Amino acid sequence: MSTVALLSEIIAQGGKISARFYRDNPTLATLLRHGYLSEAGVLKSVVCNDCEAPHAAPVLFEDGRYGYVCSDIGFVVQDRAVFQALQPDLPLLIERLPQALDCKKTKGSPLHDQTWRIGAVVQDAGEVMLYFQPRLQGEEDASNLTRALSQEVRSRWRLIVTSLGTLPVANAETVRLSDLAEIDSNTGAFHILAQPGDLVGMPRKNKRGRPSEYGAILSALIAARKKSGASLAGRNAEAKALLGDFKQEHPDLTPPSISTVRGYVSNSRGGQ
Numbered sequence: 001m002s003t004v005a006l007l008s009e010i011i012a013q014g015g016k017i018s019a020r021f022y023r024d025n026p027t028l029a030t031l032l033r034h035g036y037l038s039e040a041g042v043l044k045s046v047v048c049n050d051c052e053a054p055h056a057a058p059v060l061f062e063d064g065r066y067g068y069v070c071s072d073i074g075f076v077v078q079d080r081a082v083f084q085a086l087q088p089d090l091p092l093l094i095e096r097l098p099q100a101l102d103c104k105k106t107k108g109s110p111l112h113d114q115t116w117r118i119g120a121v122v123q124d125a126g127e128v129m130l131y132f133q134p135r136l137q138g139e140e141d142a143s144n145l146t147r148a149l150s151q152e153v154r155s156r157w158r159l160i161v162t163s164l165g166t167l168p169v170a171n172a173e174t175v176r177l178s179d180l181a182e183i184d185s186n187t188g189a190f191h192i193l194a195q196p197g198d199l200v201g202m203p204r205k206n207k208r209g210r211p212s213e214y215g216a217i218l219s220a221l222i223a224a225r226k227k228s229g230a231s232l233a234g235r236n237a238e239a240k241a242l243l244g245d246f247k248q249e250h251p252d253l254t255p256p257s258i259s260t261v262r263g264y265v266s267n268s269r270g271g272q
């Protein structure tokens, strides 16, 4: 199981979990080491499987020993580690996920109940606003989310990240945390697996330079050619040479038209 998948499973349980269920799971140690899980005291009760039928058994600390109480067997002494409770650190999750996504407008506390704003990711065609909702499985989860979103600034592209369930939400897309990101087990940082813009169906722009992009690149090229004394006297000849430089330095961009380049050459010469 991946690190994110285990973290998701634990978050989905909605509270403290017992460390003993994961005792032999090395991924749990990774989550603890990087702070995604923290120790949260001792469980109040566990399930007793030692008598006729499984039942909830209160955990007690008596005479310096931990144990649980079964009406059939009595006080069952166990190592403290058996009762260790762990809980997911959601504020830490909402700190590291936006870092990996390069988000703006992050909020470090829940908007409402358990709904968090991860923040806004700027993509080609606009801004995708991401939210985190631990579970999106039942009607209650959905109505809590709706209430939280109703207080938020309207945005065209919304992505709800959850650890469990992907109940449809009006005016938003949903994605499981494990489909959005993974955790590097060495550094503890998130790696993004899918672009939020793609997940919400935002149209992707072709890799064509925008006018503003051309401007910065062409101005830099013109300045470089002037500095090196490579500038040609004729405007057309200079534009042609400049376009050649552009193609050479930015083979991944669709080059501007020759008339656009000529315009930049003219501007750089004060329109003469």
Ligand SMILES: [Zn+2]
Pocket (backbone or CB within 6 Å): 048, 049, 050, 051, 052, 055, 057, 069, 070, 071, 072, 073
């Ligand atoms: Zn029992």
